[in-house]
Amino acid sequence: MAYQANGKTVETDEEGYLVNINEWSEEVAGEIAKAEQIAMSPEHWEVVNFLREYYSEYQIAPAIRVLTKAISKKLGAEKGSNKYLYELFPYGPAKQACKIAGLPKPTGCV
Amino acid sequence: MSLLHTVAKSPFERDALSSCLDLSLPGAAILLYEDGVYGALKGGRFAERLAEAAKTRALYVLGPDLKARGLGEDRLIAGVTVVDYRGFVELAAKHQAVQAWC
Amino acid sequence: MMDEDRTDEAEGGSGIVKKFMYVNRKAPYGTVYALEVLEMVLISAAFDQDVHLVFTDDGVFELKKGMETAGIGMKNFSNTYRALEGYDIEKLYVDQESLDERGLAEADLIVPVTVLSRAEMAKLMGEMDVILSA
Numbered sequence: 001m002a003y004q005a006n007g008k009t010v011e012t013d014e015e016g017y018l019v020n021i022n023e024w025s026e027e028v029a030g031e032i033a034k035a036e037q038i039a040m041s042p043e044h045w046e047v048v049n050f051l052r053e054y055y056s057e058y059q060i061a062p063a064i065r066v067l068t069k070a071i072s073k074k075l076g077a078e079k080g081s082n083k084y085l086y087e088l089f090p091y092g093p094a095k096q097a098c099k100i101a102g103l104p105k106p107t108g109c110v
Numbered sequence: 111m112s113l114l115h116t117v118a119k120s121p122f123e124r125d126a127l128s129s130c131l132d133l134s135l136p137g138a139a140i141l142l143y144e145d146g147v148y149g150a151l152k153g154g155r156f157a158e159r160l161a162e163a164a165k166t167r168a169l170y171v172l173g174p175d176l177k178a179r180g181l182g183e184d185r186l187i188a189g190v191t192v193v194d195y196r197g198f199v200e201l202a203a204k205h206q207a208v209q210a211w212c
Numbered sequence: 213m214m215d216e217d218r219t220d221e222a223e224g225g226s227g228i229v230k231k232f233m234y235v236n237r238k239a240p241y242g243t244v245y246a247l248e249v250l251e252m253v254l255i256s257a258a259f260d261q262d263v264h265l266v267f268t269d270d271g272v273f274e275l276k277k278g279m280e281t282a283g284i285g286m287k288n289f290s291n292t293y294r295a296l297e298g299y300d301i302e303k304l305y306v307d308q309e310s311l312d313e314r315g316l317a318e319a320d321l322i323v324p325v326t327v328l329s330r331a332e333m334a335k336l337m338g339e340m341d342v343i344l345s346a
Contacts, residue, residue, distance in 0.1 A: 058295035059287060063258060066298045120239050120270050122314065145242035148273065153315030174283030178241055180276035180290070185315070 003031040017098075017105050021055075024102030032100045036091070044088055044100075046075065051101040061098045061106035111206035112137045117146035118212050121156050126211035131159060134209075136166035141193070141201060143172035146211075147179065150186045157187050164189035172198060232256070233264040233337060235345035236271030240290065241281070245346040246274045247289055252344065254292075257299040264303045264340070265296070267325070268333065272310045275321040293323050307333045 001012040005027040011019040016035070018024060029048060033040045040048075050071060054062055062070065064082070072080025089096040094106050115134050121127035127142075127149045134140060140163070142149050149156045150171050160169065164187070173192045176183070183192055193201065202208055234253050238245040253265065267275055274290065281288040296302070304325040311317060311327070318327055328336065337343065 057291065059289055059291050060254065060295060062295070063254070063299065065258075066295075070298060118242070120242065122270050123239075145239045145270075148239065148270070148314065151315040155313040157315065175241075178279055178281040178284045178286065178288075179239070179273060180278040180280075180320075182278070 003028055003035070005031050013105075015105065018102045021102050021104065024052075028102065029100050032102075036096050036100065038089065038096065038100070040100075041088075044097075046079075047071070047085065047088060047093070047097050048101045050074070051097055051103060055101070055103050061094070061103045063106070064093060067093060112139065114138070114201050114205035114208045115140045116208060116210045117142050117149065118144040118210070120145040121149040127156060127160075130209075130211040131163050134163075134167060139168040139170065139201060139205060141170040141172065141198065143175050143198070147171050147175050147181065150190050151181070152185055152187050161187050161189065170197070170201065229260065229262050230341040231264065231339060232261045233266060233340040233343045235266045235268065235337075235343060236274055237269040238346060239270040239273040240276075240279075241284065241286055246271070249344070249346045250289060250292060253296070253301065254299065257301055262303075263301050264305065264336070265301065266333065266337070267304070267306045268310050268330075270314075272306055272314060272316060272321075275306070275323060275325070276316070277320055277322045290322055296323070305333065305336065 001014065001016055003010045003012065005025060010023045010028050013019060016032070018028070030040060033044070038044065051061065051067070054067075054070065068080045068082060068085065078084065085093045085097070098106055113134065115130045115138055117127050117130050117140065119126045127146065130140060148154070150160060150169070151157065163169065169190045170193050171186065171190050173194050176192065234249055236246060236249055240246045253263065257263070275293060276290070279288050279290045296304070304323060306318070306321065306325045306327050307330050308327050309330050318325070
């Protein structure tokens with residue numbers, strides 16, 4: 001699989017995760033979101049940017065309960081819930097938000 | 111001409127460094143790389159033996175492996191030269207043969 | 213991220229909490245053991261057990277501050293140890309003897325740990341229900 005953004009081809013693995021996280025850009029994120037049938041709103045971007053910050057700090061994609069806890073802390077309890085995240089990313093934050101954020105497949109995600 | 115000895119394993123886990131020190135001659139060069147770099151730690155268990163070896167042998171450590179492990183040159187015993195990959199290749203080319211202790 | 217159903221299953225399980233210990237004895241980049249144990253710990257964090265992480269022998273090198281791995285083309289996973297707190301894994305132990313013979317001190321480590329003597333470590337190990345080591 002591959003995405004086209006800014007005239008460049010960006011490779012992904014067979015499940016659609018970027019092969020090289022350094023090839024991520026907001027344009028690439030937009031293309032992945034389109035393929036996932038998600039219309040990116042400021043709320044979507046907030047979660048995607050949060051994940052990217054988390055990854056750059058710790059070098060892993062967080063487990064869902066760790067993500068909700070960390071988001072609660074930073075953005076408030078109403079956003080740090082499974083319900084809120086699943087409304088934004090119906091197929092799951094792991095499957096969709098991490099993919100859009102250009103992160104590798106989360107550790108332990110089946 | 112003399113030999114270049116390379117040591118890639120941690121001396122705390124295997125006896126590669128120890129054997130290298132026993133079986134290298136004065137005038138030889140010894141390059142520590144990968145987990146082998148831990149042998150040159152100041153205050154470490156091998157510091158004394160290596161410092162003794164440094165009197166008669168040229169000791170080198172591979173810089174990128176040192177950096178990756180969070181070790182600055184200030185953490186090494188005196189008398190060790192830090193080289194980059196190019197330096198590794200030059201050492202190999204300069205010596206009659208390479209003995210790899212792994 | 214863990215799948216929701218797996219997390220729920222763990223939380224709705226038998227409720228028995230066992231004492232788990234993961235023993236790290238290998239330096240970080242020369243072999244893949246250190247990274248593999250870390251991944252195992254992160255995955256198992258979903259099961260809400262009483263987790264103890266031990267760093268002994270060359271395992272203490274895993275926690276060395278200031279790693280820069282760009283030059284060897286590998287991911288610097290030492291920052292991931294700082295994420296463990298967010299996974300409620302806060303019982304980290306190092307033994308003084310392993311630090312000493314490597315010329316390291318507690319101040320060299322990237323995360324807060326409890327420093328024990330080897331005798332104290334042996335006692336702690338003896339209290340575990342499950343021990344996994346690499």
